[in-house]
Amino acid sequence: MEKISQSVVKKDHAAKMEGRSIYVADYNTAKDGRKILTGKILHSKTARAKVLSVSVPDLPEGYFYVDARDIPGDNNVNIVLDDMPVFCRDTVEYIGEAIGMVVGPDAKEVDRILSGINVELEELEPVLDLRKSTEAFFNYEYGHGDLQKAFAEADKVFDEEFETGYQEQAYLETQGMMAEPEDLDRMFVHGSMQCCYYVHGAVKRVLGTDNIHILQDVTGGGFGGKEAFPSILATEVAVAARKANAPVRCVFDRREDMEYTSKRHPSICRYKAAVKDGKVTALDIDVIFNAGAYSTLSAVVLQRGLIAAPGIYNVPNIHVTGRALKTNTSPCGAYRGFGAPQTFFAIELLMNHIAQDLGVEPLAFKEAHLVKQGDPTSTCGEYHFPVPVQDMINEIDAVCDYRKKRKEYAKAQEGRFRRGIGMSMYFHGAGFTGSGERDLIKAVTRLHKYPDGKVEILASNGEIGQGLRTTFCKIVSHELNIPFDDVFFEHPDTARVPDSGPTVASRSLMTVGELLRRASVQLKEIWKDGEEQEVEERYKEPDFLIPFHLDKFEGDAYPTYAWGVNAVELEVDTLTGVAKVLGAYGNFDVGTPMDYNIVMGQMEGGLLQGIGYSSIEKMDYDNKGRIRNNSYSDYLIPTTKDVPNLKCLLHVEKYPYGPYGAKGAGELPLVGVPGAYVEAMEQALGKGHRLNHAPFTAEDTLFEIMKEVGK
Amino acid sequence: MVNYAPKTLQEALKLRQETQSVPYAGGTDLMVENRKDVSYLFINRVAELQQVLEDEAYIRIGSGVTFTQALENKLVPELMKEAVSKIAAPAIRNAGTFGGNLGNGSAKADSVLIEYVMDAKIRLLSVNGERIVDVDRFYKGRRDLDLRDDELIAEILIPKQKIEKYAYQKVGGRNALAISRISFAGIVDTQDGKIKRIAAAFGAVADTVLRYKEIEKTMLGKTVEEAKELRETYIKAYMDNMVLTRGRVSAEYRKAVCENLLRDFLELI
Numbered sequence: 001m002e003k004i005s006q007s008v009v010k011k012d013h014a015a016k017m018e019g020r021s022i023y024v025a026d027y028n029t030a031k032d033g034r035k036i037l038t039g040k041i042l043h044s045k046t047a048r049a050k051v052l053s054v055s056v057p058d059l060p061e062g063y064f065y066v067d068a069r070d071i072p073g074d075n076n077v078n079i080v081l082d083d084m085p086v087f088c089r090d091t092v093e094y095i096g097e098a099i100g101m102v103v104g105p106d107a108k109e110v111d112r113i114l115s116g117i118n119v120e121l122e123e124l125e126p127v128l129d130l131r132k133s134t135e136a137f138f139n140y141e142y143g144h145g146d147l148q149k150a151f152a153e154a155d156k157v158f159d160e161e162f163e164t165g166y167q168e169q170a171y172l173e174t175q176g177m178m179a180e181p182e183d184l185d186r187m188f189v190h191g192s193m194q195c196c197y198y199v200h201g202a203v204k205r206v207l208g209t210d211n212i213h214i215l216q217d218v219t220g221g222g223f224g225g226k227e228a229f230p231s232i233l234a235t236e237v238a239v240a241a242r243k244a245n246a247p248v249r250c251v252f253d254r255r256e257d258m259e260y261t262s263k264r265h266p267s268i269c270r271y272k273a274a275v276k277d278g279k280v281t282a283l284d285i286d287v288i289f290n291a292g293a294y295s296t297l298s299a300v301v302l303q304r305g306l307i308a309a310p311g312i313y314n315v316p317n318i319h320v321t322g323r324a325l326k327t328n329t330s331p332c333g334a335y336r337g338f339g340a341p342q343t344f345f346a347i348e349l350l351m352n353h354i355a356q357d358l359g360v361e362p363l364a365f366k367e368a369h370l371v372k373q374g375d376p377t378s379t380c381g382e383y384h385f386p387v388p389v390q391d392m393i394n395e396i397d398a399v400c401d402y403r404k405k406r407k408e409y410a411k412a413q414e415g416r417f418r419r420g421i422g423m424s425m426y427f428h429g430a431g432f433t434g435s436g437e438r439d440l441i442k443a444v445t446r447l448h449k450y451p452d453g454k455v456e457i458l459a460s461n462g463e464i465g466q467g468l469r470t471t472f473c474k475i476v477s478h479e480l481n482i483p484f485d486d487v488f489f490e491h492p493d494t495a496r497v498p499d500s501g502p503t504v505a506s507r508s509l510m511t512v513g514e515l516l517r518r519a520s521v522q523l524k525e526i527w528k529d530g531e532e533q534e535v536e537e538r539y540k541e542p543d544f545l546i547p548f549h550l551d552k553f554e555g556d557a558y559p560t561y562a563w564g565v566n567a568v569e570l571e572v573d574t575l576t577g578v579a580k581v582l583g584a585y586g587n588f589d590v591g592t593p594m595d596y597n598i599v600m601g602q603m604e605g606g607l608l609q610g611i612g613y614s615s616i617e618k619m620d621y622d623n624k625g626r627i628r629n630n631s632y633s634d635y636l637i638p639t640t641k642d643v644p645n646l647k648c649l650l651h652v653e654k655y656p657y658g659p660y661g662a663k664g665a666g667e668l669p670l671v672g673v674p675g676a677y678v679e680a681m682e683q684a685l686g687k688g689h690r691l692n693h694a695p696f697t698a699e700d701t702l703f704e705i706m707k708e709v710g711k
Numbered sequence: 712m713v714n715y716a717p718k719t720l721q722e723a724l725k726l727r728q729e730t731q732s733v734p735y736a737g738g739t740d741l742m743v744e745n746r747k748d749v750s751y752l753f754i755n756r757v758a759e760l761q762q763v764l765e766d767e768a769y770i771r772i773g774s775g776v777t778f779t780q781a782l783e784n785k786l787v788p789e790l791m792k793e794a795v796s797k798i799a800a801p802a803i804r805n806a807g808t809f810g811g812n813l814g815n816g817s818a819k820a821d822s823v824l825i826e827y828v829m830d831a832k833i834r835l836l837s838v839n840g841e842r843i844v845d846v847d848r849f850y851k852g853r854r855d856l857d858l859r860d861d862e863l864i865a866e867i868l869i870p871k872q873k874i875e876k877y878a879y880q881k882v883g884g885r886n887a888l889a890i891s892r893i894s895f896a897g898i899v900d901t902q903d904g905k906i907k908r909i910a911a912a913f914g915a916v917a918d919t920v921l922r923y924k925e926i927e928k929t930m931l932g933k934t935v936e937e938a939k940e941l942r943e944t945y946i947k948a949y950m951d952n953m954v955l956t957r958g959r960v961s962a963e964y965r966k967a968v969c970e971n972l973l974r975d976f977l978e979l980i
Binding site: 416574575576577578616633634636638639641642698699702703706 | 800880886
């Protein structure tokens with residue numbers, strides 16, 4: 001193991017383990033000692049309606065009702081399209097939408113006032129069925145080759161549809177945000193978030209002033225769920241604090257959080273494939289994502305999903321269309337994998353089904369189609385670096401005896417329990433999609449050296465449990481050759497740190513980490529003992545990249561790729577439909593691990609989250625548009641008892657442009673799990689069952705078994 | 712609100728009569744409910760309720776006995792232990808009690824299902840004396856118990872019995888910390904090639920635990936061969952009688968699983 005990979009005690013370990021970390025809900029007073037007012041949101045109870053009037057009962061002194069009329073700037077939350085209001089306009093578009101906020105010193109009194117508010121509505125027909133939605137926020141199309149010719153010359157054509165459901169991030173700490181008016185009309189907003197500069201941009205627009213600063217408090221998990229939603233909640237508390245001229249805090253309870261904040265987009269993917277001489281020659285793919293009521297992050301989520309749609313297979317002719325459709329439900333957003341888990345699920349199952357139909361073992365069929373270094377990507381970019389997937393497959397096989405078990409379980413299985421094993425392979429495009437880093441983010445980082453030789457990292461990326469406060473410091477201490485304890489990285493405050501971009505897309509370590517390494521090289525060159533010194537480093541696009549054009553979906557969508565191979569082994573109880581995970585295996589190439597324990601923690605956690613997404617994490621809304629699974633007893637996530645045998649391997653293919661060879665890690669382990677899980681389920685059921693959706697629950701399993709003759 | 716923490720059973724009964732406060736043992740359900748404006752009677756310090764005893768007719772499990780204590784106790788029947796071992800997770804089993812499991816009034820209570828198939832009786836105490844009620848009479852429906860305002864659940868009386876063959880299955884949403892979505896327990900004893908006793912109960916599928924003694928009666932005395940012949944008739948009788956509710960899973964799924972588990976159980980005969 002390389003020195004940089006050797007594990008250290010995380011910078012935030014002791015404070016978190018000893019319960020000393022202060023989360024936004026923990027503050028007893030504001031920074032200046034003032035009492036914090038409690039803010040609670042008046043949520044819409046209707047999926048779609050015109051708001052005719054809101055009658056608020058007489059307010060006791062010190063209590064306020066806040067709504068769109070109190071917004072000093074624009075009533076738009078800056079995300080991508082800015083269509084989401086801070087507080088509703090003339091209509092409400094989903095259950096949970098903020099109509100207003102009640103603010104005051106006593107939380108019980110705030111509740112009492114909230115329950116006394118009468119909202120007069122004219123109900124409108126909501127759109128709840130994704131298939132019937134006609135309003136596309138985003139509509140993309142790309143492709144290459146000659147699709148018509150390939151289908152005309154095909155030996156056989158396949159046409160299948162795949163569906164995936166919601167997934168809730170289930171971070172431990174719910175969404176929470178606090179705004180404190182400071183001297184000279186300055187507004188200070190802090191709370192649980194991934195991206196302090198996103199929040200900065202949103203608050204700036206809503207308050208109509210740049211006289212603000214945003215601090216990330218200690219954050220209890222994000223998984224993407226704290227990429228966009230904190231911008232919404234931050235603007236709400238900021239408007240309330242401005243009106244009350246007092247500190248205001250709003251912390252969601254678990255039900256609010258699960259029902260009303262962003263989740264993974266449900267999807268329907270239709271794949272048509274042309275097959276000739278045992279090879280897939282063309283793919284015609286149509287993807288729809290349920291965006292919910294406002295567009296928020298759906299554009300970028302959909303882009304990533306579409307780019308991944310053909311999987312990691314060489315198919316000469318492809319055509320991909322995709323839409324993010326509006327429904328009157330909570331807006332969906334970012335979640336580990338960001339649109340790619342949906343399409344990787346579809347392509348993995350499709351490849352299995354084609355192989356089975358051709359009478360070939362799916363693994364061999366996939367291996368025959370694998371991309372390799374130098375091959376074009378789906379968007380006519382290039383796989384510039386070695387593709388280690390074949391080796392990774394062999395390594396997994398060695399650990400779980402995949403090929404042998406696959407043969408064994410293919411034999412007719414009778415009796416109560418049946419077994420199956422499945423494998424998926426996939427990538428995570430490391431970093432932002434397309435030219436976002438170059439054109440939008442333009443990351444800047446600084447290192448500040450104090451006279452005592454201690455070095456502070458100034459960057460806007462947030463520690464959300466992924467270990468950034470530790471790994472950033474490791475990179476700087478390694479390059480400067482100074483002790484790890486002499487480097488520190490505090491939670492970012494936009495008043496102090498430059499914008500090094502958001503904490504998303506598995507970019508922080510690969511992109512910002514490399515900037516920090518280069519900054520360290522600079523600092524080392526000018527280092528003078530006893531002096532205060534500062535260096536700055538700005539993002540430069542690597543020169544090997546084929547420029548990406550979003551209008552055509554052409555060029556290198558990502559500079560490099562993290563690779564994943566998963567295997568899942570199941571035993572199904574045919575009496576109850578309950579599946580036992582006998583083993584879950586992941587082989588991950590994230591380049592050089594910046595800390596072995598941190599990376600393994602990410603890989604194991606992500607793999608388990610993927611098992612949940614594949615099996616028990618089922619969430620849906622009813623015919624009124626209300627999400628019923630709004631508690632941890634109604635929405636179950638797996639525990640360690642559900643996957644006792646979980647094994648992760650690291651395969652290292654260094655990325656020369658990442659720090660010491662590192663590339664994106666955080667999202668990778670979740671992305672491909674459903675493909676392996678459902679393939680294992682398909683084999684366990686045997687008898688020609690063809691499955692096409694995830695999560696695949698015990699209930700789904702039993703109904704599938706009941707289709708068998710004589711059941 | 713005032714809460715009470717009696718140290719003796721007498722004191723607890725007196726407070727229960729005077730205050731009608733809500734009995735609180737382990738609190739694993741009540742803590743989550745977080746009811747407003749009620750006062751609690753903390754009975755977790757009452758030693759008299761925390762014993763497992765044996766007399767000529769019964770194993771007597773005190774209402775304050777925790778699941779962990781039961782798992783470590785030699786007197787508690789194996790079938791009960793099997794069900795209790797699958798409740799939630801160790802921390803909850805350390806606090807959760809038999810009395811609380813009953814008192815919560817849910818058809819999902821894992822220990823109550825076993826009390827149904829083992830013909831348990833519930834001993835209730837008040838300052839005015841005791842009542843002993845069959846578990847299926849005590850459990851009238853969802854959150855509906857035959858428990859008076861001044862009474863406390865004191866003991867679960869499990870008739871001493873030798874169990875030859877039993878089946879038990881819990882279907883939860885996951886392997887730990889999961890409320891039952893369907894649960895099944897069945898006991899069958901044969902003597903001289905004939906069915907001497909049979910009991911089957913279904914938990915978590917309706918407002919209360921379901922057990923059909925009339926159907927069981929039709930099986931008593933049948934020879935093993937006859938019972939095998941009639942297996943599908945029995946299953947049909949059950950299925951015709953069972954009206955299931957939907958919960959976190961559909962009623963159709965519950966019914967299909969109940970049928971499968973019942974058929975599997977009847978194959979024990």
